[in-house]
Amino acid sequence: DDTIGGSLFLDYYKETCPLAEEIVAREVEIAVLKDPRMAASLLRLHFHDCFVMGCDASVLLDNYGDIVSEKLAVPNLNSIRGFEVIDKIKYILEEACPYTVSCADILTIAARDSVALRGGPRWEVWLGRRDSLKASFAGANQFIPAPNFTLQALIASFKQQGLDIGDLIALSGSHTVGKARCTSFRQRVYQLSLQEEHDVYRKYKTFRRILRSICPSSGRDNQLAPLDFATPARFDNHYFINLLEGKGLLGSDNALVWEDDEGEVVQQVWAYATNQELFFESFANSMVKMGNINVLTGVEGEIRKNCRFVN
Ligand code: HEM
Ligand SMILES: [Ca+2]
Secondary structure, eight states: OOSTTTTOBTTTTTTTOTTHHHHHHHHHHHHHHHOTTHHHHHHHHHHHHHTTTSSSSGGGOOSBTTBOOGGGSTTTTTTOOOHHHHHHHHHHHHHHSTTTSOHHHHHHHHHHHHHHHTTOOOOOOOBOOBBOSOOOHHHHHHHSOOTTOOHHHHHHHHHHTTOOHHHHHHHHGGGGSOEEEHHHHHHHHHOOOHHIIIIIGGGGHHHHHHHHHHSOSSSOTTOEEESSSSSTTSOSSHHHHHHHTTOOSSHHHHHHHHSOSSSHHHHHHHHHHHOHHHHHHHHHHHHHHHTTTTOBOTTSSBOOSBTTBOO
């Protein structure tokens, strides 16, 4: 279908840089072999890029001149990683085809390859994004959803980006890989509403005890826990099984099932928990959709030489 890519193209670099996708694939594989968590980190980097001014590599810009880096915003600070991997890929691509492959496209391809490397689905990426001339520190604080968001707030956050509830549920499945810091799930472990205390959490005492041992009520802020305790290294549908068992790590994960009065979301979670293929298909579609958010094309923006700085 020629329309799902919007203003982007399959095989965009076929003439100008035929090895582009292969080069990215190779470097991502090397990086993930060295550090398995890097697959999760690269996937998240693409998400944090797309939700702030669109998929334009704004997230990669360092502090310089007028630019205040998005890396310093609350959701990103001491949290997002993978910049060195992107730098290396960009360096090799500049040797192969100077000023041709955008940093925004590198992020898109790297996210796709990361999922596939961990056993997840593979999909064709639409390319031709250009890189931003600015960053939005304020936007990074405003538009990236927080782990203490309610279901309604999560839905609203995705809606702002042109993504629907279906995309929210499918893309949350990214939390089948990777890790979170104690600061990201402390509130979920210690500050329970009365209702949660009674209805839900009583049933999951053991899991909460484990989380408390990893993450004390104060201190050890950067202590890590896997987002998916069951199969932390595999991109599979276990995230959704965890949710049904009350074992989502983040408040925002559990919100999908605990706060859903209509039952629509829970039904979708059930569908993914029992049918991995269905999850994979939805996930791939939603990733393509996310990768289309506000892309710069044609003469907009530029192709950066160094992903950390505008030319
Ligand atoms: C639905 C709203 C979302 C919220 C509230 C959220 C929040 C978070 C938080 C708090 C962390 C842990 C960060 C840390 O402690 O350093 C995290 C990790 C992660 N998130 Fe999300 N996220 C959301 C959606 C997404 C989406 C849409 C994707 C990808 C498409 C994604 C991919 C990841 C991955 C892969 C990790 C692990 C990263 C690593 O290990 O380096 N998340 N997320
Ligand atoms: Ca961006």
